[in-house]
Amino acid sequence: MTDRENVNPLAFHLPHKEASQMNPVVLAYMGDVVFELVVRQYLISLPNQKPHHLHREATGMVSAKAQRRLLERLQPMLTEEEADVVRRGRNSKSGAPPKNADVADYRQATALECLIGYLYYQGKLERIGELLNAAIRERN
Template sequence: MIEKELLEKNNINKVNAKLYSPVTLAYLGDAIYEMFVRTKLVREHNVQVNKLQRLSIQYVKASAQAQQYRKIEKYLTEEERKVAKRGKNAKVNTMPKNAAPVDYMIATGFETLIGWLYLEEKIDRLAEIVDKAMN
């Protein structure tokens, strides 16, 4: 899986991910998850970019991420659940107009978990969780 290889070769020094705010972890997790989604879509659909963009929205919008989190929650360790809960309960200054607040909070928790796994260099686990969420 190329995403895993890219993540492993990032040359970023390992940091203690718990030192970062949940919103910062979610910011990073959003980008990491987007990379997984785009890679999956490009591999599965050789179509115009605007069609790829429309397809990607079905994975990355808050309601979809909330649903994906609910799907993978039973596979999470206690520590992973705590990280996601920190993200879910984090104070965010903006709320998208097209997302239910509860979905947005759960999606933020999902993205926080993705960002945390990445910074903790738990790349195999990250790939496993994303795969379960997207399939």
């Protein structure tokens, strides 16, 4: 089965290129959305579901600094292929970081989002869950 046949069932429109050939910034663009979805699902699974609390917690988890720390926890768990995707994402030219983000944190956050986007387009939702659940558990 090729990568294109093993697609994510949630991907209604497949990208023009295979994930391995996509621009890392484009992968990060999708990875940002998938990461935020996973964070929101995690937070809703917890007892305190007041909207203000959910928003505050989500904001803290999706910041560049928080994503950098999460990626640091994930590094030992990554396959060689995943580590290569992270390097591509970290080294990509993704524009200027937001005013409230450190450049190094922003590059690492882009790398994490690139990995999540790559895994998403590879149809590896279980792997995304495995990595993020392990990192979130370690965070607590």
